[in-house]
Amino acid sequence: MIVGDGSRTSFWHDCWIASECLATKFQALYTHTMDNQISVKYALQQGLTASLVPRLSETARQECQCLQDLLQDFSLNNERDIRTGGIMGKFTTKNIYDTRLPPGISSPNWNLIWKCRAPLKVKLFAWLLVRDRLSTKQNLLKKKIVQNGVCDVCQQGDETADHMCFTCPFVQSFWERIRVNPTIQDVWLLHQLKPSPNVPELHHHVFFLLCMWAIWNHRHDVVFRGQTPSIRCCLQRCINEAxxxxxxxxxxxxxxxxxxxxxFTSPLRSLNLM
Ligand SMILES: [Zn+2]
Structure with missing residues (x-):
């Protein structure tokens, strides 16, 4: 789970702040709950003790302290909770914290991504993209999950994050069609993206994330659903997502x-006329 406002996440039974659910991680404390169906939102707003029996065993009391320490740095936001496990694999809010940079090192991408107006699932995608933690073929090859790292869309180069967004011939053709020149070839330089003349300056990073999100999802359709790579489908997805x-x-x-x-519409029209 990636927790937004916490209203759709089960406090005890979803995997949201640790690698296992809290009912498993804090078994003694769990036996002291009066209501095991509470949401994360309820638990954080009402306080953990509001749904516990008044008297805790010594073990439960110690677990309660540990859990409160764990919750201390956690805060809710206004976005919807996201149930992951789909195309981004199993990610919990904790995984995202784990991909933060070491203390003292700041990334210009961090603020850009987490403060921009893209949907939460896309911020998550973007952060994993710039940290090179997405399941690209190259990353899957490193984990020995696939036999080769060749891009399934163009069959021409190794599928890295940079290839997928900038150097894949398919993607280059997409950028050309929409008359946008990303000017970078390295996802880590996302913060340096400048809008092309036809892209409004306002929220231009969100525009680029929209394109990359559509490209990533289209690639997923090609690899897992057997679709033929299609600029037309990519453009249509951009329009729908927008x-x-x-x-x-x-x-x-x-x-x-x-x-x-x-x-997106004008190149789509000319493609439909072909
Ligand atoms: Zn390619």
Missing amino acids: ALWAENLKIEDRHVISAWKNI
Whole structure:
């Protein structure tokens, strides 16, 4: 689980803050709950003790202390909780914290990604992308999960994060079609992306994340659903996603969505005419 507002995550039974669920990790304490169906939102807002019996055994009391220490740094936000396990594999909020940089080292990408107006699942995707933690073929090869690291979309180069976003011939053709030049070839330089003349300056990083998210998902359709690589499908996905992302923007900023849609619609029209 990636916890947003915590309302759809089971405090005791979902895997959200540790590698196992809290009912398993703190078994003694769990036997002292009066309501084991509480959400993370309820537990964090009402306090852990609100749903526990008044008297705890010594073991349960110690576990309660450990759990409170664990919860201390955790905070909720306004986004929906995300049940992972789909295309990004098993990620808990703890995994994301684990991919933070060592103390004292800051990344210009951190603020850009976590403060931008993209949906939470896309921020997660973007952070894993710039940290090279996505399940690209190259990363799967390192873990000996696949036999080779060749890109399934172009069959021409090794599928790294950089290849997938910038150097894959398929992706280069996508960028050309929408008349956007990303100007970088390294995902780690995401913060240096500058908008092309047809892309509004406002929220331009969100625009790039929208494109990369669509590319990543399309690649997934090619690899796992046997689809043929198609710029048309990629463009259509960008248009569909853009409509959904509007609610993440302030009302006065939503005009950028129309500009983005135009960027995808005109090449889509000319492809449909071919
Ligand atoms: Zn490729």
